[in-house]
Amino acid sequence: MQVHFEALARCPLFEGVPGEDVAEALARMGAKPARFGPGELIFLEGSPADRVGILLAGAARVQREDFLGNREILSALAPGDLFGEAFACAGVKRLPVSVEAVEPCRVLLIRLDGIIEGGGNDRVFLNLLRVLAAKNLRLNEKLAITSRRTTRQKLMAYLYSQAKAAGSEAFTIPFDRQGLADYLGVDRSALSAEIGKLRREGVIESEKNRFRLLNVEGM
């Protein structure tokens, strides 16, 4: 626990907590360090969802089995990432997912009780609230965009939301084409074609990741 300052600093759970107080807060919350080798399960599907985890070092992934027994990978975890918090906070009895180490991992496991009662550090508690709420907003935003029917509608909804967020009709996006296609849930080549069409129609200007909305027609 002594080394992974950078991972803990990156963890949103300790945002605003002075570095010198983190260790004490961890101790009061009963945080337990643990190590896992590749392939080992940090969380096992079906076990009680009473703890949250923080990945300090290594790489892991969240996965589950569908009704047929096929493994489905839900997300990848990097150092500093928090995991399991939604299940613990929602009060589900048994975890519907597993977390598997893909590289040698160091993690911190903290009982939710520890954060709620023992922590004493209100800031950590508020950060937990904030993490959940922020993820909520991100998911809502993504759903509002991907629930549109056509590639063009999805793309325009995304560009408008980015323009609104930037407060300007010119902005840069944090995706390359493949990443944007994945985010929107569409085919990359169809996305490229649609961007080209919008450009020819004079609806947008674009170059690489830079976009500018021109005519407000075209939705």
Add this chain to the structure above:
Amino acid sequence: MQVHFEALARCPLFEGVPGEDVAEALARMGAKPARFGPGELIFLEGSPADRVGILLAGAARVQREDFLGNREILSALAPGDLFGEAFACAGVKRLPVSVEAVEPCRVLLIRLDGIIEGGGNDRVFLNLLRVLAAKNLRLNEKLAITSRRTTRQKLMAYLYSQAKAAGSEAFTIPFDRQGLADYLGVDRSALSAEIGKLRREGVIESEKNRFRLLNVEGM
């Protein structure tokens, strides 16, 4: 505030709080009752997001304006519903949505500070955490389903998740065809056609809202 017991009882924020303690908790949190007529704005887009609301009576809707100024309706609110909590908890400065009364409304407005500090009622605080986490899980689940590409994949993903939730290969779903189509983000007639095809292929049995998964082939 004296009348709307049923709405407050339905509000997940007070789950597990004895009915006789609710009024006192509300007072300590500084909850303020308010009334709004049809068309009046309970929350105004751009104003500070420091309060949460509880709809006690009437009907309202959450909406926002896109980059073009078009109004987009995000959700409908019924008595007992909590609103604005994700924005307040995420610490966004200004609300990105408005909440407009569509019928004469009675609401309770509570500053987030009041819930966090003044409440004194830990249960309310934990409920807030639970509400956010539960919505998180619902959104994640929906996204995992609707991000599939084809109607069949979306439908099967939904049916498998329902089967897993029910713990049985036979189950009933809480949607009619149109509702399921909306949830999956597909065309109703295409959905009906796909259900018929799956039935003829022997993958599922179905009658109205009752489904049964047969062969585990077919995904």
Add this chain to the structure above:
DNA sequence: TCATGTATGTTGGATTTCCAACACGGAGGC
């Protein structure tokens, strides 16, 4: 310079979805 790899744009055909329209059957009211 050349080879290689990566990101992006473009194209054509197969597949799928959407959309509108209609058929069918049951529930309920007259």
Add this chain to the structure above:
DNA sequence: GCCTCCGTGTTGGAAATCCAACATACATGA
């Protein structure tokens, strides 16, 4: 019985997507 309404299933053509393949541009390193 008869009618209407509503939910569901079915169908055919228009439109959009997906997929695979290839072209282009640019950067990197041998």
